[in-house]
Amino acid sequence: MTGTPDLHADDLHRSAQDPALAAIGFLNEVMSRYPEAISFAPGAPHPEFMRDIDTRALTDRFVAHLVDERGFAPDSAQRALYEYGPAQGLINGLVAEALGADQGIRADPREIVITVGAQEALLLTLRALFRHSGGDDLIAIADPCYAGIIGTARLLDIPVVPLREGEAGLDVDHLAAQCREAREQGRRIRACYVAPDFSNPGGARMPLASRHELLDLAEREDLLLIEDNAYGFTATEDDGLPGLKALDSRRRVVHVGTFAKVGFPGARVGYAVADQRVQHGDGERTLAEELAVLKTMTTVNTPPLAQAVVGGLLLDHGRSLAELGRSKAQRYRRNLQCLLDALDRHLGDDLPPGITWQRPAGGFFVRIDIPVAADLALLELSAAEYGVLWTPMGQFSLTDRCDRQLRLSCSYLDPDQIEQGVKRLATFLREEAAA
Amino acid sequence: MTGTPDLHADDLHRSAQDPALAAIGFLNEVMSRYPEAISFAPGAPHPEFMRDIDTRALTDRFVAHLVDERGFAPDSAQRALYEYGPAQGLINGLVAEALGADQGIRADPREIVITVGAQEALLLTLRALFRHSGGDDLIAIADPCYAGIIGTARLLDIPVVPLREGEAGLDVDHLAAQCREAREQGRRIRACYVAPDFSNPGGARMPLASRHELLDLAEREDLLLIEDNAYGFTATEDDGLPGLKALDSRRRVVHVGTFAKVGFPGARVGYAVADQRVQHGDGERTLAEELAVLKTMTTVNTPPLAQAVVGGLLLDHGRSLAELGRSKAQRYRRNLQCLLDALDRHLGDDLPPGITWQRPAGGFFVRIDIPVAADLALLELSAAEYGVLWTPMGQFSLTDRCDRQLRLSCSYLDPDQIEQGVKRLATFLREEAAA
Numbered sequence: 001m002t003g004t005p006d007l008h009a010d011d012l013h014r015s016a017q018d019p020a021l022a023a024i025g026f027l028n029e030v031m032s033r034y035p036e037a038i039s040f041a042p043g044a045p046h047p048e049f050m051r052d053i054d055t056r057a058l059t060d061r062f063v064a065h066l067v068d069e070r071g072f073a074p075d076s077a078q079r080a081l082y083e084y085g086p087a088q089g090l091i092n093g094l095v096a097e098a099l100g101a102d103q104g105i106r107a108d109p110r111e112i113v114i115t116v117g118a119q120e121a122l123l124l125t126l127r128a129l130f131r132h133s134g135g136d137d138l139i140a141i142a143d144p145c146y147a148g149i150i151g152t153a154r155l156l157d158i159p160v161v162p163l164r165e166g167e168a169g170l171d172v173d174h175l176a177a178q179c180r181e182a183r184e185q186g187r188r189i190r191a192c193y194v195a196p197d198f199s200n201p202g203g204a205r206m207p208l209a210s211r212h213e214l215l216d217l218a219e220r221e222d223l224l225l226i227e228d229n230a231y232g233f234t235a236t237e238d239d240g241l242p243g244l245k246a247l248d249s250r251r252r253v254v255h256v257g258t259f260a261k262v263g264f265p266g267a268r269v270g271y272a273v274a275d276q277r278v279q280h281g282d283g284e285r286t287l288a289e290e291l292a293v294l295k296t297m298t299t300v301n302t303p304p305l306a307q308a309v310v311g312g313l314l315l316d317h318g319r320s321l322a323e324l325g326r327s328k329a330q331r332y333r334r335n336l337q338c339l340l341d342a343l344d345r346h347l348g349d350d351l352p353p354g355i356t357w358q359r360p361a362g363g364f365f366v367r368i369d370i371p372v373a374a375d376l377a378l379l380e381l382s383a384a385e386y387g388v389l390w391t392p393m394g395q396f397s398l399t400d401r402c403d404r405q406l407r408l409s410c411s412y413l414d415p416d417q418i419e420q421g422v423k424r425l426a427t428f429l430r431e432e433a434a435a
Numbered sequence: 436m437t438g439t440p441d442l443h444a445d446d447l448h449r450s451a452q453d454p455a456l457a458a459i460g461f462l463n464e465v466m467s468r469y470p471e472a473i474s475f476a477p478g479a480p481h482p483e484f485m486r487d488i489d490t491r492a493l494t495d496r497f498v499a500h501l502v503d504e505r506g507f508a509p510d511s512a513q514r515a516l517y518e519y520g521p522a523q524g525l526i527n528g529l530v531a532e533a534l535g536a537d538q539g540i541r542a543d544p545r546e547i548v549i550t551v552g553a554q555e556a557l558l559l560t561l562r563a564l565f566r567h568s569g570g571d572d573l574i575a576i577a578d579p580c581y582a583g584i585i586g587t588a589r590l591l592d593i594p595v596v597p598l599r600e601g602e603a604g605l606d607v608d609h610l611a612a613q614c615r616e617a618r619e620q621g622r623r624i625r626a627c628y629v630a631p632d633f634s635n636p637g638g639a640r641m642p643l644a645s646r647h648e649l650l651d652l653a654e655r656e657d658l659l660l661i662e663d664n665a666y667g668f669t670a671t672e673d674d675g676l677p678g679l680k681a682l683d684s685r686r687r688v689v690h691v692g693t694f695a696k697v698g699f700p701g702a703r704v705g706y707a708v709a710d711q712r713v714q715h716g717d718g719e720r721t722l723a724e725e726l727a728v729l730k731t732m733t734t735v736n737t738p739p740l741a742q743a744v745v746g747g748l749l750l751d752h753g754r755s756l757a758e759l760g761r762s763k764a765q766r767y768r769r770n771l772q773c774l775l776d777a778l779d780r781h782l783g784d785d786l787p788p789g790i791t792w793q794r795p796a797g798g799f800f801v802r803i804d805i806p807v808a809a810d811l812a813l814l815e816l817s818a819a820e821y822g823v824l825w826t827p828m829g830q831f832s833l834t835d836r837c838d839r840q841l842r843l844s845c846s847y848l849d850p851d852q853i854e855q856g857v858k859r860l861a862t863f864l865r866e867e868a869a870a
Binding site (some may be wrong): 004006007008009011012013014015018044045046049050051053055056058059078079080081082083085098116117119120123128129130131132133146148151154155156157242260264265266267272276277279280281284287290293294296297298299300301302303304305306309347353379 | 439441443444446447449450451453479480482485486488490491494513514515516517518519520551552554555558561562565566567568583586587589590592677679686688695699700701702703710712713714716717719720722725728729731732733734735736737738739740741744865
């Protein structure tokens, strides 16, 4: 590019200069410079699930459903794939059925809004709940966390309070303390974002007692919980640990989900369950209906074509998210076990001091603690000299607590790549990350 | 719903209570209560264009393009429909080619971001350009205007300055005066939204001289123009009037387009051309690249499947938006002529005093001025007693200038419905809207 610049970065909204996003850019760039390196970085679904998706058969299936069960004329049902659709969504009924059958979430279609991925659901929820940008209302976020929730808060100028998250998930006492501290400052924590089941990147899982404590605290402090359930499907089926929304008898939880992992990411279909009643002068609406109003200002509708493909997937799998995700969950559990076994095999004996890792029972991620800074310079060295890539955990955190941690993702790799990658990683850690 | 409400409307961000959105809700509700009424309300594309869209053939075409021209391995090309894709888009090259061939816009793929409809492009552009929510920077908007731009400004708490728009489009002198006034108050107009070609709902078109004046003013006042080109394709092909972006030698214009009308709305694919250079500490980016960064916080990617369908449509139509839109433009010009002829035939003779209408040369809309308030009560009467529906122009305006205007849309109807509808409308206007 030539000539004088038209704008300076400082002229733009600061969310475009988010350091975590710059780090992701660097990571992608490193990956492209070392194409032969084995990468534990991408949290993307395994490529094998991107094959044999027959979109025509799936949309045909959904069109038949519109005609047979929802009273559409055949011509209108076909056109529904191509026209503007309702802002709230086309597949709300199917999603409600699946959540009821699989997760014990009783939701009416009016209490659900279908979104362009979980990311838009987070954006709409934060926008609705925070009356003023840059105001006295705060969002508390289990930290480390999915970069998208911090990004959304920054986009809307909503101040963020990071909360500690350990092996047993969100530290509920820390949230209680932060609520008190905010109150003393004349502010309040309006909402708390948490992924209780195999959080990204922490891999943490909240025990049942903490879930109840968190719900009680939310009621006591009059705050809403935003539950992100992207990785819950990887739990074993006899698991029996209910999500926050299934336990939510007081409508304190907005539940956010996605078809990116149980379906495929390119559909860009997610949803929010928001059954809270909102009083208007002229009656009541659900919070999901309010989110749909806001959605007319972000994307108008979730592409009907994409919703139809996802609707077809649900119809093809007994209207069940669990059934849709079953073979995928098996694959990811197998990969995770394979990763943990390889770490034991290649690092477990003669473990360098200061190196530990956690043993999650699900999700895509394993965290390794090392005794030196897991920064971009160390990543570059790991890629260049040892042919293995990972993600610095610091980029998922607002604090310095994760600066000596790295994240391994097992979702995108095959077992032989995992084995080979851990072998390289073990050499790298022994040689470069010893205390 | 039962029980006490969980939230009050005042607890939520005020954009959810936008009065224009409430009016749209009322309009939809009236339409559903009077299904036999002929409706000039929907600005949606004609249903005939929602048939015979072979999505499989279109995505196959696009996959072949990725392999043949962009060096994808066949397996990766197929997977690209289902995986996460680049935030900036998959079809940027095809859109750049089409804009160059059809509209004289020279843009590099790096200067384009593909979005979930034009709406997301507006959202990202406003977010990038306005550093602070509720700050001293203002957006000026040609008024009356597309409700989506006001909605986006409200969503981001950006203060709006309405500008006069007449038959000859945006009043450039009014913008100049508002820039001065803002400066005197220690504020500034950062950007101006304008649809120079057949605006919705005004149907206005800016002459060439005003376009140059507007570009000069933008340079002088250091503001950016956001050009919305949704209806430009309905101009006749020998028209020769260039868009703002084609005249933009100083990179003052962000050009926003959509495939909703030349393709189909359910694709939800739009784009922004943003070639402005943004200086960073470590080099330069295009503004489109900045918008792509922000997009990771709104929707992550535009669904690759939808982009592939649109890419296939472009490939099937000589990589030309004009060719893709040709038969549609013909249909809409025919409908518009039919509407204007019917108005002449049924209202032209013995015209009640105070009733006039404009004669746009393109677009979907005709505005009628009446001597009484064109409000929701009058609409209800029109539907109940005369069997004809229209849109009160007031809902597209931030001022009271449009309170005695109604909008007719010709896009969704067939000529015989237009004829019959105008007959009903003429009776209604003679009986209920006389001075």
